[in-house]
Amino acid sequence: MVTQYGIKYAVNLITAHFGDLVAKVCECLLRKGPLTLQAIVRSTELTSSQVKNSLLVLIQHNCVQAFILDQTGEHGDGAKQSTQYIALFDNIIQRWRFPKFLTMVSKKLDKQCVELLEGLLQHGRLTLKQMFDRAKSGDDVVQEAFVKLLNAHFIERCPASEPVLTNPTKEEEAARKRAAKSGKILEVQETLEQRVVEAAMPTEALRFLFATETEPTADGGKDKSNSSSVTPGEKRKHDALESEAECGATDEQLVLWRANFDEFIRRLRHKACIDNVRARFDDGAVIVFGAMLEATRSAEKKVKTENSVTLSLSSIYEEVIKSEEGRNITFDRVRASLVQLSCPPFVKAANESYSVDFKKIIELAQNEEVESIVLKRYGRDAYRMFRLLSNSGHLLETDKVADATFVEKKETPIILYKLWKDDYLQLEKLQIGVKQIPFQLWKVNKNTLKVHVLDEMFHAAFNLSQRVAFELEQEKELSNVLQDKRVNRLRKRLLLESSQMKLDDAIMLFHDF
Incomplete structure (x- = not known):
C-alpha cells in the first residue's frame, strides 16, 4: 500500500x-x-x-x-x-535496505559474492561481461561467486523491457463485481503494479538459469548443456535453455542481471518470524521452527505467503539434525516443540503434518507493535483500553470499557477521544429509546489502523532522513573545528541512523511482510 x-x-x-x-x-x-x-x-x-x-x-x-x-x-x-x-x-x-542485503550475503557467502552484489546494487543492472570488467579477480572467480549468488536466489534475470498487459474483459469485470457483492473478495486485491511486475517477470524456469560454456563440441562450438541454477539438471530448465538457443538469446555475456529483492525480503521476513518465536519459546522450539522455514523456503512462490507447505514429523526432524545445534535434539523433543508452537498457532497441525502460519505470526507482531506505540504515546490506561478493544474485535460502549480496564469513568471518555482523534479508534454514536439517549461505541478497525500506522512510520522515516542529511552537511562545515565537536556530531548522526534502521524494521513488518 x-x-x-x-x-x-x-x-x-x-x-x-x-x-x-x-x-x-x-x-x-x-x-x-x-x-x-x-x-x-x-x-x-x-x-x-x-x-x-x-x-x-x-x-x-x-x-x-x-x-x-x-x-x-x-x-x-x-x-x-x-x-x-x-x-x-x-x-x-528497498534502496534504503541495501546495507542490510550486503550484511546478509556477507554472513552466508564469501567476500567476492559481497563485492559482486554491491556492484549490482550500485549500478542496478549489469551483464556478466560488465561484472567481469568491474571485478579485480579473474573471470573464473567472478563466475563462481555469480553462481553462488544465483543458487541462493540473491540475483535474478532482469524482467522483460515492455511486457504486454491487457485490460480485463467485460466478463472478468462482471465476475469481479458479482464477487464483491457476494462478499467473496480476495483478501489481497491485485494492484496494477503487481500485474505489471508479474507480466514482466521471466518464467520460473529462466529466472535463475545460467548456462556455463564448457568444453568445445565435435563441430567446434561450445557445449552449453551445463547449467547452474537452484536445482541443476531439471529437464524443464534445459528445455527453456534450448528454446532460448533457438531464438539466438543464449549469449550469457549479454543477459542483464539484478539483485532479487524478493529473496532478501523473504529472508528478512523469516528472521522476523524467528525473533518472534524466540521471544516466546525456548531454544529447542526456535531450532525446530527455523528448520521448518529452511525446509519450505524453496516452495514459497511469493513473499507474503500466508502458510508454508506441509511437512511430516520425520521431514522436520531430518531438517533439524542437519544443523550442529539440532543434533542434540531427540525425535520426541521435536514433537514436543511442535506442540508448543501450536499455541499460539504459529504452526498448524493436521494428521501428523505441520505447516508454518505466517499470517498469524505477522498479525501478532503487528498488534504488539501498535500496542507498544499506544503505550509510549498515551500511557498505560490507554494501552489497556486499546488492547481490550483490539482483542474484542467488536463495538464496546464507554462504560464497559471503563469497567473492564479498571479506569475511572470520568477519565475513560477523555482517553478514548484522544485515541479516536489520532485515528487509532473508530467511534459510532447511537441514540436509543424514546428519550434518544446517546451512546458512544468504540472499536479498533485493524485494516484502516494498519494503513494509518504505516503512514505515520513513513512520516517519521522521512523526517529522520531529512535530519540525517542535515547532520551530514553540518559535519562537512565543521571539518576544521575542534575534534570534540566533530565527535559529538558523529555520535548524534550514528544514533539517528540506528533509529532509521529500527524504524525500517517496523515499516517492513507493516508493508513488506
Whole structure:
C-alpha cells in the first residue's frame, strides 16, 4: 500500500540518489499512476529529452517498469497499444535496505559474492561481461561467486523491457463485481503494479538459469548443456535453455542481471518470524521452527505467503539434525516443540503434518507493535483500553470499557477521544429509546489502523532522513573545528541512523511482510 508520506519518503530517497530532475519524474508517476511519455512531459513541464533520460535512469535502477497496455476497442475497432511507465514503489524503498542485503550475503557467502552484489546494487543492472570488467579477480572467480549468488536466489534475470498487459474483459469485470457483492473478495486485491511486475517477470524456469560454456563440441562450438541454477539438471530448465538457443538469446555475456529483492525480503521476513518465536519459546522450539522455514523456503512462490507447505514429523526432524545445534535434539523433543508452537498457532497441525502460519505470526507482531506505540504515546490506561478493544474485535460502549480496564469513568471518555482523534479508534454514536439517549461505541478497525500506522512510520522515516542529511552537511562545515565537536556530531548522526534502521524494521513488518 502506498500512503502520502510513503510517497514523500520514496521521492526523498530518489532525490538523494539521483537528483531533483529524476525525482520530479518519479514523483509524477507515484502520484498520478501509469503515464505515457507525452503525459509525463505535460505533467512535469520538462523537455522530452529530460524525461527520457530520467526514465532510463529509473528503469536501470529497477524503480520504473515500462509496459504496453493493449486496449481492445469497444465497438469492434482494432486494439490500441501504448507504452506506459509505472513507478515501482516497493523497489524504490528497498534502496534504503541495501546495507542490510550486503550484511546478509556477507554472513552466508564469501567476500567476492559481497563485492559482486554491491556492484549490482550500485549500478542496478549489469551483464556478466560488465561484472567481469568491474571485478579485480579473474573471470573464473567472478563466475563462481555469480553462481553462488544465483543458487541462493540473491540475483535474478532482469524482467522483460515492455511486457504486454491487457485490460480485463467485460466478463472478468462482471465476475469481479458479482464477487464483491457476494462478499467473496480476495483478501489481497491485485494492484496494477503487481500485474505489471508479474507480466514482466521471466518464467520460473529462466529466472535463475545460467548456462556455463564448457568444453568445445565435435563441430567446434561450445557445449552449453551445463547449467547452474537452484536445482541443476531439471529437464524443464534445459528445455527453456534450448528454446532460448533457438531464438539466438543464449549469449550469457549479454543477459542483464539484478539483485532479487524478493529473496532478501523473504529472508528478512523469516528472521522476523524467528525473533518472534524466540521471544516466546525456548531454544529447542526456535531450532525446530527455523528448520521448518529452511525446509519450505524453496516452495514459497511469493513473499507474503500466508502458510508454508506441509511437512511430516520425520521431514522436520531430518531438517533439524542437519544443523550442529539440532543434533542434540531427540525425535520426541521435536514433537514436543511442535506442540508448543501450536499455541499460539504459529504452526498448524493436521494428521501428523505441520505447516508454518505466517499470517498469524505477522498479525501478532503487528498488534504488539501498535500496542507498544499506544503505550509510549498515551500511557498505560490507554494501552489497556486499546488492547481490550483490539482483542474484542467488536463495538464496546464507554462504560464497559471503563469497567473492564479498571479506569475511572470520568477519565475513560477523555482517553478514548484522544485515541479516536489520532485515528487509532473508530467511534459510532447511537441514540436509543424514546428519550434518544446517546451512546458512544468504540472499536479498533485493524485494516484502516494498519494503513494509518504505516503512514505515520513513513512520516517519521522521512523526517529522520531529512535530519540525517542535515547532520551530514553540518559535519562537512565543521571539518576544521575542534575534534570534540566533530565527535559529538558523529555520535548524534550514528544514533539517528540506528533509529532509521529500527524504524525500517517496523515499516517492513507493516508493508513488506
